[in-house]
Amino acid sequence: MVNKAIFKSYLGKLLPGTDATNHEGAPAYPLSARETLAQYAVTGTFNGTFYANGAEQLDAVKALALQVEPEFLAKVAIHAAEKGYMKDMPVMLLAMLSSLQSEAFARAFPRVVKSGKMLRGFVQVMRSGATGRKSLGTRPKKAVQAWLERASVEQILRAMVGNDPSLADVIRMVHPKPSSQERKALYAWAIGKPYDHAALPDLVKSLEAFRRDQRAPVPDVPFQLLTSLPLTREHWVAIARKGGWQMVRQNLNTFARNGVFEVDGFAETLAARLSDPEEIRRAKVFPYQLMMAWRMVDSQVPDVVRQALQEAMDIAIANVPAIEGNVVLCPDVSGSMSSSVTGYRKGSTSSVRCIDVAGLMTAAFLQRNPKARVLPFENDVVRIDLNRRDSVMTNAGKLAAIGGGGTNCSAPLRKLVNEKAKVDLVVFISDNESWVDARRGGQPTAVMTEWARIKRINPAAKLVCLDIQPYATSQATTRDDVLNIGGFSDAVYAVIAAFAANRTGAEAWVESIEAIEL
Structure with a gap:
C-alpha cells in the first residue's frame, strides 16, 4: 500500500511544499516578484517594522524593481x-x-x-x-x-x-x-x-x-504659513472654515484650544463638513485615520463633532462588500501585531498599530456582513463576543484590546474543520508571520493542510490572505482558490469581492495593477 502520510493529495493535486522561510524562520511560500513588489508598494513605509528595518525594505524594493x-x-x-x-x-x-x-x-x-x-x-x-x-x-x-x-x-x-x-x-x-x-x-x-x-x-x-x-x-492659504502671527479666535474660525477636509480632521484639538467651538453654531458647521460624503471621498482618507481622530479628540471638542467622525467612518467603509454565503473573518491578534502599522521612525511613529487596522477591517466587514463569524487568533483561536449592532469603532476597539501571544495562522482553519463548518469565504487579516504551527521545510504549511481539509467539506470555498505588513512570504500559496493581497486602504475590498464572486481569479490583485493604462 502507498504510504498515505507521505503521498498526501487533495482532489488529485499534491499539496505544495514550502521553499522559503518567513521572518520567524518558519517555512512559508514565497510570493512572486510582482506580488511582492505590489505588497511592499501598498504597505511599506521604509520605517522599522516588527521584523524588518527601513534599510532592509529599501534593499528589497530595489532588488524587486530590477526583476519586473x-x-x-x-x-x-x-x-x-x-x-x-x-x-x-x-x-x-x-x-x-x-x-x-x-x-x-x-x-x-x-x-x-x-x-x-x-x-x-x-x-x-x-x-x-x-x-x-x-x-x-x-x-x-x-x-x-x-x-x-x-x-x-x-x-x-x-x-x-x-x-x-x-x-x-x-x-x-x-x-x-x-x-x-x-x-x-x-x-x-x-x-x-x-x-x-x-x-x-x-x-x-x-x-x-x-x-x-x-x-x-x-487669506485662503495653508494655516502653517500664518501660525507665526498673533492669531485671534476669529482668525482661527476663518482658518477652520477655509481649511481642507483632511486639515480639519487633523486639527480639531487645535481648533478647540483656540476657541473656535465657542462660536455659536460653528461646531455644527464643522460637523457637517466632516460627515459630507463627497468631501470624504475626495480626501481619500484611510478608515483607521478616522478611528484614531475619534479616539484622540479631547474633551473640549463637542459631541456633535465626535459623532460626525463616526458618521464619516460609516461613509468611508461604505464600499466594504456584502458577500453571499458563509463568511469567516480571522484577524491576527498576536504580539507582532502590536507594532505600528506604518513602522517605527524617531519622532514620527504612528500610534496606529497593525492590530488596530486588523480590528477595524474586521469590524467593517462584520457590519456589512452581519452573518459573518469572527475568529481572532494568536496561539489559538481567542473567544470574543461582538455585538453586531455596535458601531465599527466599538467592535474594532474590542478586537484591538486582545493582543499578545504567538502567531498560529492555521488555528482558525483547524477549528472550522473540527466543526465541519460550512464555509464559502475565509479572510485572514494578518502579518502572515506564523510560527507556532511551523513544520519542517519542504512540507506543506499547516495552513495549506487545514485548508485542504476544509475543501473536502466545502469544495467551492475560497481563502483570502490580506497582509498589512511589507513581507515577502505567505502561509498559503497563490492558486485558483487562494488570493494573497496586501494593503490597508479601501482598494482591497473590491478585489476581495470580485474574487469571492468568481469574477476574477487568484491573480486579480496583480492583474488590476497591470490593467492600469500609462
Missing part, C-alpha cells in the same frame, strides 16, 4: 499613489524608474506626483543617493520643472509647508523657466529674492497684506 518590466514598475507606483494612498513608496519607485531606459517614467510622474509634498518627497529620494545618484538628472529635472509650471498658485503655497527639501530648495535646484511675469514673481518671492510685487498672484498679495496687518481678511 519598467512599465509594470510604473503601474505599481501609480497604484500605490492612487489606490493605496501611499506617499514615500510611490516616489521611491519613480526614482528607480527614472534610471531605466523607458518612457514609463514620463507617463507615470504626473499621476504619482500630484501634490507639493509628493514633489518634495521625490526630490528628497533623488538627492539621498538611495537609487544610486545624488543629482536629479535631465529627465527628472524636466519632470519637476513641468510640475512647477502646471501647479496652481494654491498648490505652490501648499508645497511651501515642509522642509528637507523646502520648495525654495527645489526651485533653486531645477531653475524653472517661468512662462509669465506672474510666475516669475511667484518663484522669486518663494525663494526670497527681489520680486515685482505688482506681478504677484492675488492670493500671495493677500497673504503679504495679512502678514503686515492682521486686520486684513484671512
Whole structure:
C-alpha cells in the first residue's frame, strides 16, 4: 500500500511544499516578484517594522524593481499613489524608474506626483543617493520643472509647508523657466529674492497684506504659513472654515484650544463638513485615520463633532462588500501585531498599530456582513463576543484590546474543520508571520493542510490572505482558490469581492495593477 502520510493529495493535486522561510524562520511560500513588489508598494513605509528595518525594505524594493518590466514598475507606483494612498513608496519607485531606459517614467510622474509634498518627497529620494545618484538628472529635472509650471498658485503655497527639501530648495535646484511675469514673481518671492510685487498672484498679495496687518481678511492659504502671527479666535474660525477636509480632521484639538467651538453654531458647521460624503471621498482618507481622530479628540471638542467622525467612518467603509454565503473573518491578534502599522521612525511613529487596522477591517466587514463569524487568533483561536449592532469603532476597539501571544495562522482553519463548518469565504487579516504551527521545510504549511481539509467539506470555498505588513512570504500559496493581497486602504475590498464572486481569479490583485493604462 502507498504510504498515505507521505503521498498526501487533495482532489488529485499534491499539496505544495514550502521553499522559503518567513521572518520567524518558519517555512512559508514565497510570493512572486510582482506580488511582492505590489505588497511592499501598498504597505511599506521604509520605517522599522516588527521584523524588518527601513534599510532592509529599501534593499528589497530595489532588488524587486530590477526583476519586473519598467512599465509594470510604473503601474505599481501609480497604484500605490492612487489606490493605496501611499506617499514615500510611490516616489521611491519613480526614482528607480527614472534610471531605466523607458518612457514609463514620463507617463507615470504626473499621476504619482500630484501634490507639493509628493514633489518634495521625490526630490528628497533623488538627492539621498538611495537609487544610486545624488543629482536629479535631465529627465527628472524636466519632470519637476513641468510640475512647477502646471501647479496652481494654491498648490505652490501648499508645497511651501515642509522642509528637507523646502520648495525654495527645489526651485533653486531645477531653475524653472517661468512662462509669465506672474510666475516669475511667484518663484522669486518663494525663494526670497527681489520680486515685482505688482506681478504677484492675488492670493500671495493677500497673504503679504495679512502678514503686515492682521486686520486684513484671512487669506485662503495653508494655516502653517500664518501660525507665526498673533492669531485671534476669529482668525482661527476663518482658518477652520477655509481649511481642507483632511486639515480639519487633523486639527480639531487645535481648533478647540483656540476657541473656535465657542462660536455659536460653528461646531455644527464643522460637523457637517466632516460627515459630507463627497468631501470624504475626495480626501481619500484611510478608515483607521478616522478611528484614531475619534479616539484622540479631547474633551473640549463637542459631541456633535465626535459623532460626525463616526458618521464619516460609516461613509468611508461604505464600499466594504456584502458577500453571499458563509463568511469567516480571522484577524491576527498576536504580539507582532502590536507594532505600528506604518513602522517605527524617531519622532514620527504612528500610534496606529497593525492590530488596530486588523480590528477595524474586521469590524467593517462584520457590519456589512452581519452573518459573518469572527475568529481572532494568536496561539489559538481567542473567544470574543461582538455585538453586531455596535458601531465599527466599538467592535474594532474590542478586537484591538486582545493582543499578545504567538502567531498560529492555521488555528482558525483547524477549528472550522473540527466543526465541519460550512464555509464559502475565509479572510485572514494578518502579518502572515506564523510560527507556532511551523513544520519542517519542504512540507506543506499547516495552513495549506487545514485548508485542504476544509475543501473536502466545502469544495467551492475560497481563502483570502490580506497582509498589512511589507513581507515577502505567505502561509498559503497563490492558486485558483487562494488570493494573497496586501494593503490597508479601501482598494482591497473590491478585489476581495470580485474574487469571492468568481469574477476574477487568484491573480486579480496583480492583474488590476497591470490593467492600469500609462
